[in-house]
Amino acid sequence: MQRSDVVVIGAGPAGMAAAATAAGHGASVAVLDEQSRPGGQIYRDVDRAGPQRAAILGRDYLHGARLGDELRAAGITHIGGAEVWAIEGQGRVSYTRRGRAAQIEAGRLILATGALERPMPVPGWTLPGVMTAGAGQILLKQSGVLARRAVLVGCGPLLYLVAAQMVRAGTPPVALIETQTRHDLAGAARHVGGALRGWRLLAKGLRLLAEIRRAGVPRYTGAHGIEIEGTDRAEAVICQSGGKTHRIACDTVLLHHGVVPNTQAARSIGVRHRWDAAQHCFAPVLDTWGGAEGAEALIAGDGAGIGGAVVAELSGRIAALRAVEQLGRITEDERDRMAAPLLRARGRERAVRPFLDAAYPPFAEALAPADSTIICRCEEVTAGDIRGYARLGCLGPNQAKAFGRPGMGPCQGRYCGLSVTGLLAQANGQTPDETGYMRVRPPLKPVTLGALAQMDGTGDGPR
Numbered sequence: 408m409q410r411s412d413v414v415v416i417g418a419g420p421a422g423m424a425a426a427a428t429a430a431g432h433g434a435s436v437a438v439l440d441e442q443s444r445p446g447g448q449i450y451r452d453v454d455r456a457g458p459q460r461a462a463i464l465g466r467d468y469l470h471g472a473r474l475g476d477e478l479r480a481a482g483i484t485h486i487g488g489a490e491v492w493a494i495e496g497q498g499r500v501s502y503t504r505r506g507r508a509a510q511i512e513a514g515r516l517i518l519a520t521g522a523l524e525r526p527m528p529v530p531g532w533t534l535p536g537v538m539t540a541g542a543g544q545i546l547l548k549q550s551g552v553l554a555r556r557a558v559l560v561g562c563g564p565l566l567y568l569v570a571a572q573m574v575r576a577g578t579p580p581v582a583l584i585e586t587q588t589r590h591d592l593a594g595a596a597r598h599v600g601g602a603l604r605g606w607r608l609l610a611k612g613l614r615l616l617a618e619i620r621r622a623g624v625p626r627y628t629g630a631h632g633i634e635i636e637g638t639d640r641a642e643a644v645i646c647q648s649g650g651k652t653h654r655i656a657c658d659t660v661l662l663h664h665g666v667v668p669n670t671q672a673a674r675s676i677g678v679r680h681r682w683d684a685a686q687h688c689f690a691p692v693l694d695t696w697g698g699a700e701g702a703e704a705l706i707a708g709d710g711a712g713i714g715g716a717v718v719a720e721l722s723g724r725i726a727a728l729r730a731v732e733q734l735g736r737i738t739e740d741e742r743d744r745m746a747a748p749l750l751r752a753r754g755r756e757r758a759v760r761p762f763l764d765a766a767y768p769p770f771a772e773a774l775a776p777a778d779s780t781i782i783c784r785c786e787e788v789t790a791g792d793i794r795g796y797a798r799l800g801c802l803g804p805n806q807a808k809a810f811g812r813p814g815m816g817p818c819q820g821r822y823c824g825l826s827v828t829g830l831l832a833q834a835n836g837q838t839p840d841e842t843g844y845m846r847v848r849p850p851l852k853p854v855t856l857g858a859l860a861q862m863d864g865t866g867d868g869p870r
Contacts, residue, residue, distance in 0.1 A: 411437040411484070413730050414500055414513035416491055416672060419447020420474060420716045421708025422519035424723035425730075427477035429517075432731040436483045437511055439502055443487040445478050446471050447521055448541060449716045451548040460551060463575045465568075467611075467716070468548075474720065493849035494676050497703055503854050508862040515705070515730040517697075518673055519723060522666040522709035525688070526822045527561060527773045528780050528790070531635025532662060540569045540663035553578045557659040558644045560633060562587040563767040564608075566663050567615040574622040582625045582655045584633065584646050586664060586770040595765035605759025608715075627653055631772060635660055664770045668710045671821060674847040678702045682839040685764045686713055687774070688825060689844055695750070696729035697722060705730060714757055721753040774829055782830070783823040785816020790830055797834035804828055804845040817853065820845040 413429040415422045418440035430436045438445070446453045450471025461469055478485060486504065493501040498513035524539040531537065540559060546552040553573060557580050559566050570580050595602075602609060619626070627648035636643040636654070643656045667688035670680060678699040680689040690712040697705040707726040708719035725746055732742040776782070778791025788811050796810040804820070804827045807813050813827050814820030820827075824845050832842040 408499075409437065409509070409511040410514075411435045411511065412514040412734055413437075413517060413727070414439065414498065414511055414515075415517045415519055416440075416500070417447065417519035417521055417708065417710075418442065418445035418478070418485065418487075419449060419519060419521045419708060419719065420471070421521070421710075421719040421723035421726075422447065422517070423471075423474040423478045424720040425517045425519060425707055425727040426483050426723075427474070427480055428724045428727035429731050430480050430482040432727075432736045434482070434514075434731050434734060434736055437513075438478065438483060438485045439489040439491055439500065439511070440485070440487055441490055445475050445485060445487070448545065449719075450474065451545060453548075456548075460548075463572050464548065465572070470716075490852045490854075491672065492852045492854045494672060494704070495849075501849075503852075503858045506855075506858055506861070508854060508858040510862070514734055516703060517723070517726050517730060518704050518706045518710055519708045519719075520669045520672050520710040521719075522713060523669045523821055524663060525665045525667050525769060526826060527662040527664050527770060528776045528782055528826060529560075529633045529635065529662075529770075529773055530777065530780055531637060531641065533781050533784055534635055534637045534641045534660075535639065536637070536641035536658060537635055537660045537662065540565055540661040541666075543659070543661045544569050544572070547572065547576070554659040554661065556581055556657050557661055558582050558584060558655050558657040559661045559663070560584040560586075560630075560644060560646075561662055561664040561770060563663060563665050564612055564615075564763065565666070567612060567619065569661065569663075570624060571615040571618040574618055574624070579619075579622045579624050580661075581657050582627060582644075583619065584630045584644060584648070584655070585626060585628045586630050586633070587767050588629045591768055592766050595762050598762040598765055601758035601760070602762035604755060605762070608759050633770075633772065664773060665767065666709065666713055667825060668712060669821070670710065670844075671819070671847050671851050673699070673702075673704070673706055673710065674844070675849060675851055676702050676704060678704070678706070680844065683712065685761060687769050688713075689839070695725075696746075697726040698729065714753075714760060718753055718756045721749050721756065725749050725753070774826075775833060776826075782826045783813040783816065785818055785823075786812040786814075788813040788823070790826075793827055793830040794834050797831055801831065802835060802837075803831060803843045805843070807831065808845075814845045819847070819851070 412434035453471035632647040705726040707722040
């Protein structure tokens with residue numbers, strides 16, 4: 408069995424920064440990542456981005472190339488194309504790569520599993536031609552493919568970024584349909600102090616909006632009653648905005664109303680999670696360093712709570728300092744001295760988050776969709792089905808599995824889990840914490856018997 412002082416799961420900004428920091432203090436480091444090349448979702452394929460694509464994606468995207476350079480430092484083994492499916496004991500990680508299962512043992516484990524886009528279940532969201540805004544951006548980053556005649560629907564900074572990138576690429580969106588309201592923006596005013604501390608991010612947002620306006624992209628704000636129309640594929644988006652009903656013909660619909668922590672790996676090792684009312688999701692309960700009570704792993708990046716790429720990078724470095732201190736590579740005093748400027752910088756970067764969370768909340772109609780709207784795409788379970796389970800006495804997501812299999816398909820609840828919790832909580836008059844979340848057990852990802860049979864195992868590993 409392989410062994411490394413530090414094993415990092417995920418090669419996004421948090422994972423790359425954590426690996427580089429740990430290796431810089433003499434630790435042997437292995438990075439396991441599902442993608443074949445480092446970068447995560449934010450910096451996907453940045454090491455192969457040519458000048459034209461870099462100009463479209465922007466200067467912030469290119470920062471990932473510097474992190475990639477750090478990842479290639481001596482002492483770091485990057486294992487790309489690795490699907491982690493189990494974490495056991497004191498840091499034994501099982502994964503599959505190229506059809507063969509393998510294991511690696513960590514002196515210290517850092518989870519940098521990033522975020523998932525929040526599902527936006529509205530009528531018609533399962534039609535062909537409908538995807539998340541992040542998926543549309545992945546096509547651009549990885550393949551240089553752009554969605555044509557696309558309508559962007561939802562809210563949040565990523566929506567503006569994707570729209571501006573499409574404008575730069577010469578394929579502007581047909582329209583932006585935005586769900587945030589004036590009431591939301593007024594409510595965010597109480598966080599103006601933090602917003603001013605994060606003025607650089609706000610200035611970036613204003614520049615993106617200016618690009619979109621110059622391109623003449625129509626914006627429909629305060630939208631509600633959103634439906635995607637079509638028979639065999641998406642053909643139009645219908646919404647109400649400004650007291651009128653609008654129908655915007657299109658070929659593609661890109662949905663987005665925020666991102667949430669990817670908590671599957673953390674939950675599988677028993678990390679306690681708590682409902683974050685500001686971000687409308689569950690997040691792990693952690694200390695300053697990313698440590699969780701009763702768990703050996705450290706958690707960094709958006710998997711610890713949504714903060715963005717810069718916060719993720721800083722958190723990765725902070726977690727790595729804690730890991731190498733635990734390994735005896737540095738003293739507590741050295742750890743604290745090196746972490747102090749990182750902690751201050753992270754505090755500054757986080758200051759704007761309450762403003763953004765209040766100004767761009769998730770779309771209320773997608774959090775409480777109509778009965779006929781599908782919630783669990785894998786098992787075709789509707790919102791009405793979930794409410795029906797509640798009327799029959801179902802109190803939580805794990806019990807709901809016995810009623811109708813939500814969360815038991817290939818995604819294992821990654822995309823429907825929050826919706827199921829939210830609907831049951833509403834129906835039963837409970838809080839999300841009281842309702843709970845789906846229990847996560849290995850395998851975290853599908854693994855074949857053939858892969859297990861070819862396990863690179865010695866010693867006490869499974870055969």
